[in-house]
Amino acid sequence: MLPFLLVGANLNFFCMAVPILGLLILLQFSWISASDSAFIISKVCGTEEVAYLENLDGHQILINKNRIENSTLVCEKLKFYFEVGCFSCDPKFGVWREVGKSYCARYSDFFLHEEKIVNSVDVHAKKARKLLRELQESASNNDCTNKNSDSLANMQSDDASSETDDLPLAVPGFLLLSVGFLFPCFRPRRKENSPPSVRPNQLLNSVDSLSSIDVSSSSEKLPPATPHRVPPSPSRFAMSPQLNRAGSVQLTINQIIKATHNFSDSFKLGEGGFGTVYRAALPDGRVVAVKRAKKEIFQGPRDEFNNEVELLAKIDHRSLVRLLGYIDKGNERILITEYVPNGTLREHLDGQLGKILDFNQRLEIAIEIAHALTYLHLYAEKTIIHRDVKSSNILLTESYRAKVSDFGFAKSGPSDTEKTHISTKVKGTAGYLDPEYLRTYQLTPKSDVFSFGILLLEILSGRRPVELKRNPDERITVRWAFKKFNEGNLPEILDPLLEERVDNELLSRLLNVAFQCAAPTRDDRPTMKEVGEKLWEIRKQYGKSLRRISG
Numbered sequence: 001m002l003p004f005l006l007v008g009a010n011l012n013f014f015c016m017a018v019p020i021l022g023l024l025i026l027l028q029f030s031w032i033s034a035s036d037s038a039f040i041i042s043k044v045c046g047t048e049e050v051a052y053l054e055n056l057d058g059h060q061i062l063i064n065k066n067r068i069e070n071s072t073l074v075c076e077k078l079k080f081y082f083e084v085g086c087f088s089c090d091p092k093f094g095v096w097r098e099v100g101k102s103y104c105a106r107y108s109d110f111f112l113h114e115e116k117i118v119n120s121v122d123v124h125a126k127k128a129r130k131l132l133r134e135l136q137e138s139a140s141n142n143d144c145t146n147k148n149s150d151s152l153a154n155m156q157s158d159d160a161s162s163e164t165d166d167l168p169l170a171v172p173g174f175l176l177l178s179v180g181f182l183f184p185c186f187r188p189r190r191k192e193n194s195p196p197s198v199r200p201n202q203l204l205n206s207v208d209s210l211s212s213i214d215v216s217s218s219s220e221k222l223p224p225a226t227p228h229r230v231p232p233s234p235s236r237f238a239m240s241p242q243l244n245r246a247g248s249v250q251l252t253i254n255q256i257i258k259a260t261h262n263f264s265d266s267f268k269l270g271e272g273g274f275g276t277v278y279r280a281a282l283p284d285g286r287v288v289a290v291k292r293a294k295k296e297i298f299q300g301p302r303d304e305f306n307n308e309v310e311l312l313a314k315i316d317h318r319s320l321v322r323l324l325g326y327i328d329k330g331n332e333r334i335l336i337t338e339y340v341p342n343g344t345l346r347e348h349l350d351g352q353l354g355k356i357l358d359f360n361q362r363l364e365i366a367i368e369i370a371h372a373l374t375y376l377h378l379y380a381e382k383t384i385i386h387r388d389v390k391s392s393n394i395l396l397t398e399s400y401r402a403k404v405s406d407f408g409f410a411k412s413g414p415s416d417t418e419k420t421h422i423s424t425k426v427k428g429t430a431g432y433l434d435p436e437y438l439r440t441y442q443l444t445p446k447s448d449v450f451s452f453g454i455l456l457l458e459i460l461s462g463r464r465p466v467e468l469k470r471n472p473d474e475r476i477t478v479r480w481a482f483k484k485f486n487e488g489n490l491p492e493i494l495d496p497l498l499e500e501r502v503d504n505e506l507l508s509r510l511l512n513v514a515f516q517c518a519a520p521t522r523d524d525r526p527t528m529k530e531v532g533e534k535l536w537e538i539r540k541q542y543g544k545s546l547r548r549i550s551g
């Protein structure tokens with residue numbers, strides 16, 4: 001009876017017969033229905049279906065068919081949906097705005113001036129919306145066709161100014177999730193010789209290989225399952241035995257200034273969400289990396305800095321960038337870490353640094369990352385979830401060993417052994433973000449597993465998680481690869497820059513691992529330890545095949 005039934009049992013039929021229709025329903029289709037007793041209006045925003053229901057008993061807002069008692073939460077969500085443009089091309093935009101105004105009196109000003117506010121959301125969020133529209137448009141023509149073409153034009157002109165697809169975004173989480181749900185219909189066709197890996201309806205993905213994001217906004221949904229850990233004070237770090245470990249450095253700010261020639265551009269290694277990274281030569285001849293927080297970070301909460309210091313201080317693994325010291329004084333927050341001289345994995349995949357990584361190197365790098373993450377999940381003092389596993393956070397040594405860096409978003413796992421997850425704000429990078437975490441705010445080590453799956457596909461194909469300049473059906477790498485996989489076109493998935501031929505069975509095993517990791521539900525993903533073991537087995541097989549060829 002209720003149109004909620006639209007998204008339901010018959011999804012498979014949609015998948016087989018009219019997939020685009022399925023997409024429309026999941027993404028943007030909005031409907032309105034009225035009966036004698038009830039007025040209902042509903043809209044799907046990301047994975048959340050928000051419905052306004054008015055009947056003789058009064059009115060209520062339902063999210064995913066559940067009545068939410070907490071009106072503050074409901075209103076914040078509604079406001080959030082507006083802010084990120086979910087309703088912006090809905091024919092019932094005005095009705096939704098009225099709902100917002102009358103239901104959420106405290107935000108009546110917001111809904112009154114919604115257009116204005118939406119337009120003043122920072123440029124990053126605008127780009128995020130455009131990205132979403134672009135991707136939506138690539139999947140289907142929806143009720144926003146005209147608007148979308150405008151957006152697309154804008155998007156393309158934005159793109160022109162930036163040759164890479166790496167837009168610096170602060171993207172609201174549900175946008176990314178929306179894209180994850182662009183493709184609800186993945187169903188692997190069983191192939192001979194390919195071990196069953198992904199169950200029907202399992203493979204989703206999220207979007208672009210963008211910069212790290214912090215999706216905090218008003219959408220913080222659940223109270224933390226564990227009490228918030230108070231970031232330790234810097235003085236506690238200073239006493240941390242780990243920071244006094246072999247190789248650590250104790251530098252004053254003046255020494256840092258001297259070593260970086262007053263943070264000279266010629267010593268700059270790169271720039272990220274946290275700040276700028278410099279190369280610095282110490283008086284004892286050692287070269288280190290100096291990560292200097294930018295002003296916004298410095299003036300903002302100390303979380304990211306404290307987080308990174310606290311977690312880095314605890315870890316010691318050859319495939320994880322080592323913290324050597326830090327400064328938190330006056331106007332400066334600086335991390336001093338091991339210097340990793342050979343650029344990022346993404347730069348290598350792009351061929352920016354000359355030599356193209358061969359297959360063996362890629363396999364080794366994947367294994368090293370898997371081991372580093374296993375260490376974080378299982379063997380560090382406490383479970384640590386990295387939350388920002390991506391190719392630009394993998395640094396390479398001169399001998400092409402991988403080192404996982406950037407612990408700004410890392411988080412300790414649940415301290416209570418009974419708990420499987422922690423409930424927390426969504427942070428990470430679009431394209432690598434675990435859709436289940438985005439939906440539920442529940443973070444587990446399996447979120448890193450998801451990101452690793454996307455990264456493994458990137459390593460094999462050379463493609464970023466999302467490549468907007470490609471044809472619509474190729475833009476989402478995991479979707480494109482999965483289709484090719486099902487069609488049996490495995491070699492087409494492989495990076496064309498790779499010169500060697502790779503055995504189909506080997507490639508199939510690797511792709512299986514990647515798809516398993518990228519399963520939409522965490523229970524269907526292997527642990528990082530299992531992933532490491534599988535990759536190790538594959539490497540053994542690869543070694544044997546090489547020996548056969550050379551022998």
Ligand SMILES: Nc1ncnc2c1ncn2[C@@H]1O[C@H](COP(=O)(O)OP(=O)(O)OP(=O)(O)O)[C@@H](O)[C@H]1O
Pocket residue numbers: 211212269270271272273274275276277289291321337338339340341343344388392393395405406
């Ligand atoms: N320890 C290091 N050794 C050598 N180069 C480094 C080191 N750490 C960072 N870099 C360089 O600095 C760049 C910026 O690093 P940073 O970790 O701050 O940001 P990011 O991961 O690229 O972006 P985001 O913070 O948005 O995730 C890296 O891409 C890399 O080129």
